[in-house]
Amino acid sequence: xxxxxxxxxxxxxxxxxxxxxxxxxxxxxxxxxxxxxxxxxxxxxxxxxxxxxxxxxxxxxxxxxxxxxxxxxxxxxxxxxxxxxxxxxxxxxxxxxxxxxxxxxxxxxxxxxxxxx
Numbered sequence: 162x163x164x165x166x167x168x169x170x171x172x173x174x175x176x177x178x179x180x181x182x183x184x185x186x187x188x189x190x191x192x193x194x195x196x197x198x199x200x201x202x203x204x205x206x207x208x209x210x211x212x213x214x215x216x217x218x219x220x221x222x223x224x225x226x227x228x229x230x231x232x233x234x235x236x237x238x239x240x241x242x243x244x245x246x247x248x249x250x251x252x253x254x255x256x257x258x259x260x261x262x263x264x265x266x267x268x269x270x271x272x273x274x275x276x277x278x
Contacts, residue, residue, distance in 0.1 A: 204251050208244035215240025 219236020223229060 201251060201255070204247060207247040211243035211247065212237065212240035215243065 215236040215238070216233060217236075219233035219239075222232040222236070226232065
């Protein structure tokens, strides 16, 4: 098992990049992973809020217009549709990022193996 090596950089103790501490050559590190957690961690909140706003808006319109539960149901459906739109966009973004990472890894492997010839 590899043990992370430590080094002193500008008066601060840091971990050297390696398999235990992800770091690509462009400066992305663990902070990149926390950014992803923040980006995708709010997805549930986005879905829940869109459904709640649609439902409450429909209920408010039902109270103003006296249309019974119909606008509340319509608002709920619009909220669910908006929630699925959030989900769809997040999945597309995640797939693009995964494909980009795979392409970068393939290119790095080509450079590495091409250099050894």
